[in-house]
Amino acid sequence: MNFVIIVIPSRMKKIIFAFFLFFTFLSSNYSQVQSPSEFLPNYGKQITHYHQVEAYFKQLTEQSTFIKKQKYGQTNEQRDLNVYFISTPENLAHLEQIRTNNLAAIGMSSQKTQTTGDKVIVWLSFNVHGNEFAGTESAMTVAYELVNPSNVTTKEWLKNTIVILDPCINPDGYSRYGNWLREISGKNTHPGLTDREHMEVWPGGRYNHYIFDLNRDWAWQTQTETQQRIALYNQWMPQVHTDVHEMGYNSPYFFPPSAEPLHEFIEKYQRDFHTLLGKNISAKFDKENWMYNTRERYDLFYPSYGDTYPTYNGAVGMTLEQGGIGAGREITMSNGTNLTIKDRLTHHATTVLTVVETAASQSEQLLKGFRSFMTDFRKNTKGKYATYVMKSNPKLDQMTQLLQKNGIEYSYADAKQNAFGYDYQTQKEHPFAIEPNDLIIKVDQPRAVMTQVLLEPNQKLNDSLSYDITAWTLPLAYGVKGYAVKNSIGIKTKSAIAIPEVNVPATVYAFHIPWNNRTSAQVLSQLHQNNIKVRSAMKEAIFGSTTIAPGSLIVTKGDNPKIVDFEKTVSAIIKIKSDYTVITTGFSANSKDLGGENFVLLPAPKIILFSGKGVGSTEFGSVWFYLDQILGYPVSIVDVDKFKRIKLHEYNTLILADGYYDFTEAEQKELSEWVKNGGKIIAMNGALSLFEGKEGFALNSYASDDEKVKAEKDAADLELKARFLDYGNEERRAISASIPGAIIENILDKSHPMAFGLGDTYFSLKTDDRHYSLLKNASNVVYVPKNFKSYGFVGHEIKKKLNETVSFAVDSKGDGKLIYMVDNPLFRCFWENGILLFSNALFLVN
Structure with missing residues (x-):
């Protein structure tokens, strides 16, 4: 037998040993x-x-x-x-x-x-x-x-x-x-x-x-x-x-x-x-x-x-x-x-x-x-427009926060310039003026496509069988005047708007807080929770250089005599609302004095919100999140099957989120009496079925018996014609009567508190085919006009039925109010103007 002896140099031994240790470590x-x-x-x-x-x-x-x-x-x-x-x-x-x-x-x-x-x-x-x-x-x-x-x-x-x-x-x-x-x-x-x-x-x-x-x-x-x-x-x-x-x-x-x-x-x-x-x-x-x-x-x-x-x-x-x-x-x-x-x-x-x-x-x-x-696609835009201009508006505070979260760049105009663009509200192209502090969003930026997807006025829908909502046009969601411009606008801009600090004098007669975005409602929430009396303007009032718009909040020293250091206490609460002002006299220039009928005291809502089986989960969630996180306002949440344990007289506001409520006849009677005695119910979407067509309530699907008979006849005629239709296109025919999620133009009664701060027109996000005729003996605050404008997919059958239907209404019963919300203004809590509308219903409608 022959043996072969291999001599390994000491340096090589160290390398082999190191590899041995390394692989042993890895294996272990x-x-x-x-x-x-x-x-x-x-x-x-x-x-x-x-x-x-x-x-x-x-x-x-x-x-x-x-x-x-x-x-x-x-x-x-x-x-x-x-x-x-x-x-x-x-x-x-x-x-x-x-x-x-x-x-x-x-x-x-x-x-x-x-x-x-x-x-x-x-x-x-x-x-x-x-x-x-x-x-x-x-x-x-x-x-x-x-x-x-x-x-x-x-x-x-x-x-x-x-x-x-x-x-x-x-x-x-x-x-x-x-x-x-x-x-x-x-x-x-x-x-x-x-x-x-x-x-x-x-x-x-x-x-x-x-x-x-x-x-x-x-x-x-x-x-x-x-x-x-x-x-x-x-x-x-x-x-x-x-x-x-x-x-x-x-x-x-x-x-x-x-x-x-x-x-x-x-x-x-x-x-x-x-x-x-x-x-x-x-x-x-x-x-x-x-x-x-x-x-x-x-x-x-x-x-x-x-x-x-x-x-x-x-x-x-x-x-x-x-x-x-x-x-x-x-x-x-x-x-x-x-x-x-x-x-x-x-x-x-x-x-x-x-x-x-x-x-x-x-x-x-x-x-x-x-x-x-x-x-x-920064310079070679995929969409039709290269620049988006939003007119200066306090609601832009929330829009810019959304842009920041999505990494979308923007700036503010620092000069005046004439331009020509597509008006989101009129759906027409026409000249307009860019003014200082208008928001400028250019497509020429790293997130060019995302910018266009969020801001393009009309998203092209190549198939109407969509899984979700089909329109989300941001200017309409935020309630701001906006324009889409085809060319890139060369205008001097600035990165932020300089906000002058309010100089609060040693003695203040009243504080004025404009009612124009969610921050207004957040301020009111804090004022109520600090037991500070607040008034709201019903009509425009003028005090020196300050013009008070309807809905604006007024906190007077006279209403709050027990507040120690009134000026410091109130200004600390309202400072998050940077556009507040100080009023030195209650004497107005247009006969709307602070002590007069134009300025009504706002009661603090004591809210109960139903939860539990039968209540729409996400719809309940949107109300809860709005109250708890957006407003930071207290609410009692009770499962609806515990109704008998509630002492209704301890509350003045009841919110019924979308759902199907199986109240007994006695419970419905109790609710009705509670409203007559000064309670307020905010009923949303499916909850409206509790009041539809019921005696003593204004809510009805049809304006008259003749209209109801005609609708029933039309439905019967469609059933007869359907006998000859093929099975294969049944799903596509069904969508003609559907509206999975589209934006619908609405007319506002701007004199009503539920419309305060919303602008000249309200665009509602409608996510189902529920519709009601304009109400009789009630306030049709927000309603769909004839030949309304829309964004997104609306089935042709439902489109005909939406003409002159109500979206948000107030029904007075005794000393109380029933607020009907056919659409959900808090849908996913991104419809910013809807958040303000709900705040109106909660705080201003009394």
Whole structure:
């Protein structure tokens, strides 16, 4: 036997030993990375608590060098909001360089280094709807497979890819649903439908703390979760964004391509990626015999979704939908097969990993398309207009806040200039004057497309079968006069408006607070809560150089003799309203003295708001959020089935959000008597059915018996004609009588307190076909005129019926008031002029 002796130099020995130690460390390190099934004993069988989800990701970040955590905020219930960056250790070490390079390539950063090379950024969002919990369950599998040391394939993807994974956008809703499901779960599953496991209780886990649908809030950013997430999103600007959902449990899986309508601004590279992705995912689903569909229902139009918002910011945005809502832990589907949590999370994980795989393989095309989208359309506008001008108005305070949240640049005119543009309110082009302090928004900016999507007067809808509202025109939403101009306006501008500080003298007769935006209502809220007496002007009044418009608030020293240091106390409260003024005398120049009938004392509302079964969840949520967060005003919330426990005489205001209220005859009588004795009911949408056609109430669908007979005859004629219609076009025919969400012109009775501060015309966001004839013996404060103007899709049948119908009315009964709100002015709390209208109803109508 021969032996070969190899002599290794001492320097080489050290290198080999170092490599041995390195690989031993890696092996030891990676061997501790546990899969979700290893870490969580009931994974795939029961919903995972949110703290367990966080614990699982904690062990991943501790045991793997391929993942890094960043907390980006907290929910209303103080749960952490986290994202996890997943890539190679080298890429994670240069995250900040990669981020700034990405922004520099699209003109959003001046910092740029070339050391890291281009990386495609893929953002994965899970569980925006809390009860669609298979999303968060799948997020753990996705993260594991990306860092799993034995998965060589995913490591290749990560070489040129940064994955930003948000395992749960809505921890509060997820926890609400999870706690409920855990509490009602037994040892065995109940696949049959007749079990409480499949009967989620009100308000459900879909929504966040304030019962808002976070998937409709991306652009409006009314909710704290959205605000914090979008702030981080805008720091990264990914090329791909995946929004992971669930839908009804009988539905097959949905993945791109998306359905029509597709917004006309969506680019070819975004559509091409959708098509390629659809083919890649379908190949994997075909192999497993999993059912799926594409190009159905889920369109790309409304800008505030988790797929459209990224799309309008240059990414390839997409929705992924797995059947599962209402399934609980396991359910028998209509085809006889059982659907489990394991099935649902596996389908999601397979799809999401395919997204990452496809993005990694298409990184060059994605980066090229994204950069072109974000740079080429600055000067070569995709839309019709290059500049948007909003006339100076206190309501612009809220509009500019929205622009800031979305990273949209703006300035203010610092000179006068004539221009020619499209008037949003008249829908005509004509000359107008730009004056100092008018808001100027130019399309020539990094977020050119998003700017146009939010501000274009008429969004092109290439298919009327839309999944959501079809119009959101910002000047109309904010109640400001606006113009869209085709050319870029060269005018001297400034970055801000100088607001002079109010000089409060040692002795003040009264403070004047204009009633012209949400801040006015916030001030009144604080004045009431500090027991300060407040008056409101019914008509215009003039005091020296101060003109007081109807609705404006007056706080006099004479009404508040017990307030110590009146001037300092009141000015401290109202200083958030920068346009307040001081009045030194109660003697007016036009016979409207402060002590006269023109200035009425405002009672402080004592509010009760019904919640619970039968009340629309999100509609209740919008009222609650308005009172609690926007106004900061106290409200008693009571489940409607506890009506008998309420002492109505302790309240003067009752809010009935949209819903179906099953009051007994005795309860309805009690409410009616309470109103007669001075109570106020604000009834919204479906709640109006409590009063429609009832004796003693003005609300009616028809102005006369003859009108009712004609309507019934017309309906009968349509039924006869329908006998000859084909089945295939039934869905499209149905939309002729629908209005999924459009903007409708309304006439205002400007003399009524409910119209104060709204402007010359009110544009209402109408989201259903509910309509009522103009009321008799009541105040039709806001109503739709004949041949009204509109934005968005309105079915031709319903359009005819909306002529001369009421939108907001006040019905006086004894000493009290019934306020009918046919439309919801607080819809998603982004319709700013609607927020002011509701404030009028709450505070000024008495």
